[in-house]
Amino acid sequence: MESYYNSKEFLEWKKFESERNAEFGEIPVPHKKPSILQVTILKGRDIDRSSILNIVDKPNPQIMIDYPIADGPTKFTTTRQIDTINPVWNEKFTFILPDDYQANDEVKKAKLKFSLIVEDWHDDNDVIAEEFYNPSDLPIGLEVEKQIDFKRGTVTMRFKKEVKVEPNIRFSMKLSDEEMNFRYKRIPKTMKALQNILGVDDGPKDIFETPVISMACSGGGFRAMVGMCGVAEALTETGLLDCMTYAAGVSGSGWYLSSAYARHAMRDEIKQKMYHEWFKQSVSTSITGEILSVEKMIEFGAVSAQKKKYHQPVTIVDYFGYCMSSETVGSLYSSMKLSDMRPYILEANVPYLILASHQVHDVVDTWSYHAQCNITPFEFELPQYGINIDIKYFNSEFYRGIVNRQNPETTLHYIQGVIGSVFSLRLAKVIRIPCEEEDESDLFDNVSNEVEKLRRKRDSSGFIDGMKSRMVDWFNQLHSFMDRSFFIKRTPEILNFARGHDDIQRFELNPHYIPKEGEDSTTTLEGLSPSEDTTLLVDGGLLVNVPTNPVLRPQRATDILFVFDFAHSGEEISEHWVLQKAVKLARMGGLKFPPIHIDKIKEEPWREFYIFEDADDSECPIVFYFYPCTEKFKRLKTYESSRKNRDKNVTYWEGFTDFDVMDSDTYGMTNSDYSDVDFERLRELMWFNVIINVEVMKRKIKDKILQKRTLKQQQSG
Structure with missing residues (x-):
């Protein structure tokens, strides 16, 4: 491929792609570039409390910084370094200087106040020394290191003052440079893959004829995860996965995709088989044991303490994600970061990963107010506001688009909790506890108290069993919640990246779309709060349980979309509710989706595969829509899997194919334990449903290539 990347054809196409992306341009977000003061607390030496405490124990020092003239946050505190007189912090804080700082001599007189803090006899914070420093004479753009003498020890710091700095938020409707670089490498590879599976005559003749193929995979809990095992195996075996540019979940x-990417098991058949076999064993036991595990609660205490150390909110979603990730990806991978997946993706041998969520308000239902969020290993995107944040800054402290304090990057188990947070809303069902009325007791206080008792009585006979019994009583209080903050917080909560921005404008998902009179529009909805310290996210499935919109954005130019829908219950399937909502939401944002004749579809028997297309619009994608329908699978009186990765130890018997998915408690969305037979049935079903429709899909892909070829010829004259 290296020689192709230097070819005239590729360079012309790359220019075309770059110009097309530039059409979406920078957006008019009011942003006055601020001046800033960065203070980095590096290390301390010989911290002395000058008390008898020095004999008993070493101090746990921290530094508080106060700059009262700053715009926005005026105080920051370092983390506490435990049991040391020579602490190492290496923590950076950014103050936004007043807009008139350079011209206002009175403002320049203001000094930074540094407080050296240790713990006293009662474990309370005790300020043992204070010092001041005036940064007004610092040179612009030059970092200066100083030692501050507190008389109780010295602290080394660095200072840097800058003017008119660029924000840490990328305000734009364009795709990021990283995503564009991925496309430049990936789409030539998908061209070669299409040529391999379609043949020289029917495949694309050049890169301009190569369709962008994406897949959008629905929610559905562990049912969706198990089904996706079969989908991934079928796409890998047939070569269709190598033809895809985007994968959204x-x-x-989303649990499946993020786990497969974490394990580098998305395309490699050996790693894929290893992951699927591990996952089959993982879901052979219910997640209830993890959630009610006292040991898990103690482990989570350290996770919670780490977040609170950086003033990050902690909700029950954190705990659910921590427990659930043990079954979805495994403890060896659950604490990795999304950015760790970047090298794997930038090789461009797998599709670009997108995980779907929504930003919401606390007391407004999701349909009345929502803003689409796309979480990738590169950025956290809110396309309706043109806000894009490096994923390493996700859940850091912001003001006026500047990172005041960069917090540790969010872990995979928290991300999985966010994109599956509907299950924390209905946690009682997940752990199979009959729901009773909620009361006002505080679950986390109870858990904290009980864990403290456990530390003291850990070896007491029968204590663990008693603890689990009380956990069941507390979870009995969890109901099918409506208000996201009543009783306990059950919605993912993050630090507000829009803090300090008064006039952020809201756009349609397609910024070139202008709704006609009488059409639904989303631009008039109330948006992000500039004053709140935190904002809320939810599982994207609460609005529509299939993430079609992230890949239908015109910037991504999807030509063919595979949809795998595991989200329905038995009653909903005849109405195709998820499909209908996906179409409605796409059209509300000005995104193209083929015509859906829903009344005609509802009259027909439900089937495993549908094709939707618009013969009159060459820019409208073809949609391949899959369901876990068993009708054709049941017709196989005897069954022997021919997939490459099948478990040779599994014996298929007459009747293996005779089961239902949507009307079965076994495959209910909140069920988290599968027998080997249940697992194999659903995996084989989805593998089968894809395989039997491969030739039909190939013909439609050929049609799209021919359509692009004809359009290219017309444009060239």
Whole structure:
């Protein structure tokens, strides 16, 4: 491929792609570039409390910084360094200087106040020394290191003052440079893959004829995860996965995709088989044991303390994600970061990963107010506001688009909790506890108290059993919640990246779309709060349980879309509710989706595969829509899997194919334990449903290539 990347054809196409992306341009977000003061607390030496405490124990020092003239946050505190007189912090804080700082001599007189803090006899914070420093004479753009003498020890710091700095938020509707670089490498590879599976005559003749193929995979809890095992195996075996540019997931399918990417098991058949066999064993036991595990609660205490150390909110979603990730990806991978997946993706041998969520308000239902969020290993995107944040800054402290304090990057188990947070809303069902009325007791206080008792009585006979019994009583209080903050917080909560921005404008998902009179529009909805310290996210499936919109954005130019829908219950399937909502939401944002004749579809028997297309619009994608329908699978009186990765130890018997998915408690969305037979049935079903439709899909892909070829010829004259 290296020689192709230097070819005239590729360079012309790359220019075309770059110009097309530039059409979406920078957006008019009011942003006055601020001046800033960065203070980095590096290390301390010989911290002395000058008390008898020095004999008993070493101090746990921290530094508080106060700069009262700053715009926005005026105080920051370092983390506490435990049991040391020579602490190492290496923590950076950014103050936004007043807009008139350079011209206002009175403002320049203001000094930074540094407080050296240790713990006293009662473990309370005790300020043992204070010092001041005036940064007004610091040179612009030059970092200066100083030692501050507190008389109780010295602290080394660095200072840097800058003017008119660029924000840490990328305000734009364009795709990021990283995503564009991925496309430049990936789409030539998908061209070669299409040529391999379609043949020289029917495949694309050049890169301009190569369709962008994406997949959007629905929620559905562990049902979706198990089904996605079969989908991934079928796409890998047939070579279709190598033809895809984007892979989007929400809730259960998002768990699968993020786990497969974490394990580098998305395309490699050996790693894929290893992951699927591990996952089959993982879901052979219910997640209830993890959630009610006292040991898990103690482990989570350290996770919670780490977040609170950086003033990050902690909700029950954190705990659910921590427990659930043990079954979805495994403890060896659950604490990795999304950015760790970047090298794997930038090789461009797998599709670009997108996980779907929504930003919401606390007391407004999701349909009345929502803003689409796309979480990738590169950015956290809110396309309706043109806000894009490096994923390493996700859940850091912001003001006026500047990172005041960069917090540790969010872990995979928290991300999986966010994209599957509907299950924390209905946690009682997940752990199979009959729901009773909620009361006002505080679950986390109870848990904290009980864990403290456990530390003291850990070896007491029968204590663990008693603890688990009380956990069941507390979870009995969890109901099918409506208000996201009543009783306990059950919605993912993050630090507000829009803090300090008064006039952020809201756009349609397609910024070139202008709704006609009488059409639904989303631009008039109330948006992000500039004053709140935190904002809320939810499982994208609460709005529509299939993430079609992230890949239908015109910037991504999807030509063919595979949809795998595991989200329905038995009653909903005849109405195709998820499909209908996906179409409605796409059209509300000005995104193209083929015509859906829903009344005609509802009259027909439900089937495993549908094709939707618009013969009159060459820019409208073809949609391949899959369901876990068993009708054709049941017709196989005897069954022997021919997939490459099948478990040779599994014996298929007459009747293996005779089961239902949507009307079965076994495959209910909140069920988290599968027997080997249940697992194999659903995996084989989805593998089968894809395989039997491969030739039909190939013909439609050929049609799209021919359509692009004809359009290219017309444009060239």
